[in-house]
Amino acid sequence: MNTTISRRSFLKITGLTIAVSVTPFGHTILNASEKKDLKTFNPNVWLHITSDNKITIYIGNSEMGQGVLTAQSMIIADELEADWKQIKIKQAPAADALKSPILGAQITVGSASMRGFYEPLRKAGAAGRTMLIKAAAETWNVPESECIAELGTVKHEKSKRSLTYGQLCEKAAKLQVPQDPLLKKESEFRYMGKPMPRVDVPEKVRGKAVYGLDVNDGNVKELKGMLYAIIARPPAYGAKPQSFDQKAAEQVKDVVKVMQIPMGIAVCATSTDAALKGKDALKVQWDKGTHPDMDNAYIEKLMMADLDKQGAKVHEVGDARKALSEAAKKVEATYFVPCVAHATMEPMNTTAYVQEDRCDIWSPNQNQTACKGMAAGITKLPPEKVHIHTTFIGCGLGRRAFTDFVPEAVIISKTLGKPVKVMWTREDDIRHDRFRAPMAHRVQGGLDAQGELIGWSHKTSAVSIMKPVNPKAIKDGVDYYCLWGLWDVPDSPHWNTRIQYEVPNLYIEFLMADLPILCWPWRAVQNGPNAFAIECFMDELAHAAGKDPLEFRLQNLKNNKRATRVLQTVAEKAGWGKPIPKGQGRGIAQHACFGTWAAQVVDLSVDKNTGKIKVHRVVAAVDCGPVINPGPLVEQIEGGVILAISTALKEEVKFANGGVASVNFDDYPILRMSEVPEIEVHIVKSTDKIGGIGELGVPPLAPAVANAFFNATGVRIRRIPLTPKTVMDAMKKT
Amino acid sequence: MISLNVNGKKYKVDVPDDVMLLWVLRDHLKLTGTKYSCGIGECGSCTVHINGKAERSCTISVGQVKGKKITTIEGLPDSHPVKKAWVQEQVPQCGYCQPGVIMQVAALISQKPAPTADQIISKMDDVICRCGTYLRIKKGIQTAVQLTRREVKK
Numbered sequence: 062m063n064t065t066i067s068r069r070s071f072l073k074i075t076g077l078t079i080a081v082s083v084t085p086f087g088h089t090i091l092n093a094s095e096k097k098d099l100k101t102f103n104p105n106v107w108l109h110i111t112s113d114n115k116i117t118i119y120i121g122n123s124e125m126g127q128g129v130l131t132a133q134s135m136i137i138a139d140e141l142e143a144d145w146k147q148i149k150i151k152q153a154p155a156a157d158a159l160k161s162p163i164l165g166a167q168i169t170v171g172s173a174s175m176r177g178f179y180e181p182l183r184k185a186g187a188a189g190r191t192m193l194i195k196a197a198a199e200t201w202n203v204p205e206s207e208c209i210a211e212l213g214t215v216k217h218e219k220s221k222r223s224l225t226y227g228q229l230c231e232k233a234a235k236l237q238v239p240q241d242p243l244l245k246k247e248s249e250f251r252y253m254g255k256p257m258p259r260v261d262v263p264e265k266v267r268g269k270a271v272y273g274l275d276v277n278d279g280n281v282k283e284l285k286g287m288l289y290a291i292i293a294r295p296p297a298y299g300a301k302p303q304s305f306d307q308k309a310a311e312q313v314k315d316v317v318k319v320m321q322i323p324m325g326i327a328v329c330a331t332s333t334d335a336a337l338k339g340k341d342a343l344k345v346q347w348d349k350g351t352h353p354d355m356d357n358a359y360i361e362k363l364m365m366a367d368l369d370k371q372g373a374k375v376h377e378v379g380d381a382r383k384a385l386s387e388a389a390k391k392v393e394a395t396y397f398v399p400c401v402a403h404a405t406m407e408p409m410n411t412t413a414y415v416q417e418d419r420c421d422i423w424s425p426n427q428n429q430t431a432c433k434g435m436a437a438g439i440t441k442l443p444p445e446k447v448h449i450h451t452t453f454i455g456c457g458l459g460r461r462a463f464t465d466f467v468p469e470a471v472i473i474s475k476t477l478g479k480p481v482k483v484m485w486t487r488e489d490d491i492r493h494d495r496f497r498a499p500m501a502h503r504v505q506g507g508l509d510a511q512g513e514l515i516g517w518s519h520k521t522s523a524v525s526i527m528k529p530v531n532p533k534a535i536k537d538g539v540d541y542y543c544l545w546g547l548w549d550v551p552d553s554p555h556w557n558t559r560i561q562y563e564v565p566n567l568y569i570e571f572l573m574a575d576l577p578i579l580c581w582p583w584r585a586v587q588n589g590p591n592a593f594a595i596e597c598f599m600d601e602l603a604h605a606a607g608k609d610p611l612e613f614r615l616q617n618l619k620n621n622k623r624a625t626r627v628l629q630t631v632a633e634k635a636g637w638g639k640p641i642p643k644g645q646g647r648g649i650a651q652h653a654c655f656g657t658w659a660a661q662v663v664d665l666s667v668d669k670n671t672g673k674i675k676v677h678r679v680v681a682a683v684d685c686g687p688v689i690n691p692g693p694l695v696e697q698i699e700g701g702v703i704l705a706i707s708t709a710l711k712e713e714v715k716f717a718n719g720g721v722a723s724v725n726f727d728d729y730p731i732l733r734m735s736e737v738p739e740i741e742v743h744i745v746k747s748t749d750k751i752g753g754i755g756e757l758g759v760p761p762l763a764p765a766v767a768n769a770f771f772n773a774t775g776v777r778i779r780r781i782p783l784t785p786k787t788v789m790d791a792m793k794k795t
Numbered sequence: 796m797i798s799l800n801v802n803g804k805k806y807k808v809d810v811p812d813d814v815m816l817l818w819v820l821r822d823h824l825k826l827t828g829t830k831y832s833c834g835i836g837e838c839g840s841c842t843v844h845i846n847g848k849a850e851r852s853c854t855i856s857v858g859q860v861k862g863k864k865i866t867t868i869e870g871l872p873d874s875h876p877v878k879k880a881w882v883q884e885q886v887p888q889c890g891y892c893q894p895g896v897i898m899q900v901a902a903l904i905s906q907k908p909a910p911t912a913d914q915i916i917s918k919m920d921d922v923i924c925r926c927g928t929y930l931r932i933k934k935g936i937q938t939a940v941q942l943t944r945r946e947v948k949k
Contacts, residue, residue: 126888268828703927
């Protein structure tokens with residue numbers, strides 16, 4: 062997609078010339094521009110300069126630890142030529158002007174905060190700087206070209222005069238906003254590309270940061286008299302309540318109300334403890350739901366059987382069938398990736414207060430547009446009467462872009478006329494998660510007599526992500542959300558999220574698994590499961606061709622320069638081809654998605670008596686184009702790698718009796734500190750278009766682990782997680 | 796009425812003995828720095844100090860802590876070496892688990908004789924960070940141990 066922003070679309074995107082009134086949420090509920098006696102210069106939705114020489118920047122993307130508040134503000138501050146010390150950064154409310162220009166919603170997903178906003182934010186800052194310079198030039202009656210902006214001050218060197226942005230703001234506010242201001246040259250960048258401490262870190266360390274679950278009448282005074290609600294939710298897909306003991310729940314001290322809502326039975330109380338006790342007292346009897354026989358074996362069997370059926374054609378180049386029939390060597394493999402849970406540390410929750418003429422929502426959400434739409438729909442209030450206060454988020458991983466945790470709070474508050482916080486227990490959070498979609502793959506590949514890859518046929522079955530949510534997104538039986546990393550629609554806003562190898566004969570086919578499991582994007586979406594199949598299979602092909610896995614990949618990337626460069630970088634840094642410690646195995650994988658290229662090398666060893674895998678080292682390389690804040694970039698890759706090791710070695714959602722059997726961290730194990738390897742992250746310098754970074758640590762890791770396991774043992778495991786039991790079973794078979 | 800001593804302050808709270816300390820801290824005392832995540836003592840997000848020892852407030856009832864000295868993340872001074880190290884090393888990402896992690900590290904660091912960074916790190920497998928900041932936590936621990944030693948020398 063072309064990111065050149067036309068004058069008109071820039072107007073639409075940045076809200077230039079539109080006066081936006083904002084009510085931020087934070088523990089300091091203060092909007093500088095609302096202070097009396099202060100003049101405000103507000104050239105666009107992000108930027109407020111006040112006559113006390115303070116600059117407030119409102120950020121529309123949600124902060125979940127990726128550092129978006131800091132990074133987006135760095136871009137504005139840099140182009141504005143502001144002094145970082147004079148800047149305050151606040152989480153913005155829901156506003157149309159803050160919708161992502163590439164995603165069409167105010168939503169923080171798809172590693173798109175930089176991809177979508179890099180240019181608009183640069184222009185927003187530059188517009189402010191240009192206007193302040195003009196205001197100063199007019200004040201002094203000198204040409205603008207003689208004035209320079211530096212660290213929050215406009216200077217006229219010749220006459221040694223200077224005025225601060227605060228002094229200039231009243232005059233600047235009267236000027237016309239330039240639509241195409243002159244941007245800085247890279248050599249003039251003051252903040253971009255240089256390490257900046259994250260602005261959210263100090264309050265998080267002090268324990269003062271307010272997450273969704275922390276919202277209460279102590280930090281938001283409108284919530285006086287709030288109730289705490291816990292909902293008894295169905296234990297199986299499609300299960301309906303047959304009976305429950307409402308009286309027993311109501312008799313629990315401090316329980317105020319028990320009510321049935323579409324999501325289950327809500328117990329509202331004056332404290333969390335009472336609501337929890339009330340929920341237990343309900344003793345709900347549920348029916349068996351729609352799929353009482355469904356368990357893990359049922360799911361895997363059904364999806365594997367799908368691979369024998371005819372699916373919907375996704376993409377075809379050349380004639381893969383012919384190429385495979387003529388191949389000197391044919392390789393076939395089947396892979397399976399089970400459901401994994403988001404299991405964010407802060408469980409889902411929302412606080413809502415529905416009043417006659419307004420609705421306020423305090424929610425740790427990644428999708429303000431959806432929150433607003435849902436609340437407006439339930440309350441029948443016009444959207445402008447719905448106020449979304451996005452709090453800090455206790456880990457997102459994509460889960461909080463699906464805002465099913467919002468309507469229930471709105472419904473209860475609307476019914477009771479009181480502020481209500483609905484908290485999901487950990488058990489609710491795991492059992493009612495929308496998981497990373499499980500995937501089965503069958504891949505066939507053909508090599509000619511020289512070991513060149515000539516054909517690739519790929520059939521995959523997945524639980525559709527979009528079918529229960531937006532069936533219109535499914536085109537001719539294909540849910541592209543399930544295919545990212547393997548294939549995507551042309552002109553996708555997810556930039557090059559597809560197989561990187563140049564295969565002359567390629568055929569991709571898709572089947573929608575008929576299962577009631579609810580799925581949703583999980584960090585990197587299906588790039589993870591698709592990269593697992595693609596990169597494990599490339600390893601198998603390399604082995605069949607008698608070639609080194611790195612060489613084989615490079616050979617088939619042909620003219621793909623960025624993929625080639627990250628692979629070469631990671632290989633060099635990891636010492637690919639050099640001897641490794643005895644007993645260890647080494648694997649490599651690459652993947653591209655969201656406009657960024659990534660590659661990893663994994664070193665591991667296997668305890669042959671227990672089947673336990675120890676990952677010793679992960680070396681990663683990324684090319685995401687321009688870098689805004691290098692520290693968080695490295696943190697994102699490290700975090701992605703660690704999360705992906707957790708899924709490669711440990712995580713799998715258990716199902717039984719038609720519902721989710723995993724309930725908490727004791728039976729849904731997550732990687733712990735002693736299991737974390739050394740991780741090196743290398744940024745490949747690049748001047749290409751800016752790409753995403755939040756999700757890129759994930760996709761290459763699992764296949765690199767499986768490939769390293771093969772390198773260590775000579776055994777292929779085509780399913781994650783590689784638990785000790787899976788490893789022992791596989792080793793016994795060979 | 797239950798009397799509690801939290802962060803050096805005395806509180807009287809009208810709750811039954813069996814309420815978990817976590818909910819009293821959060822709902823009644825509005826000390827929301829202590830986090831709920833698992834409710835079964837598996838993840839460490841709710842860690843506080845009880846008489847100087849790191850404990851899981853989600854599985855300890857208020858009845859069990861009467862008369863004991865409770866410290867939460869809000870009560871740990873901002874100049875504490877662990878808090879300082881956490882800012883210096885930019886440890887948190889989403890930050891939700893970090894108050895609990897910080898409290899656990901702070902309790903371990905204050906043990907006598909003073910443990911080494913590696914000794915502390917070996918006792919951190921009962922906390923979970925979903926963002927994957929484990930390597931930063933390790934760095935934070937190393938820095939906090941150094942800062943503590945420097946303070947002791949002074």
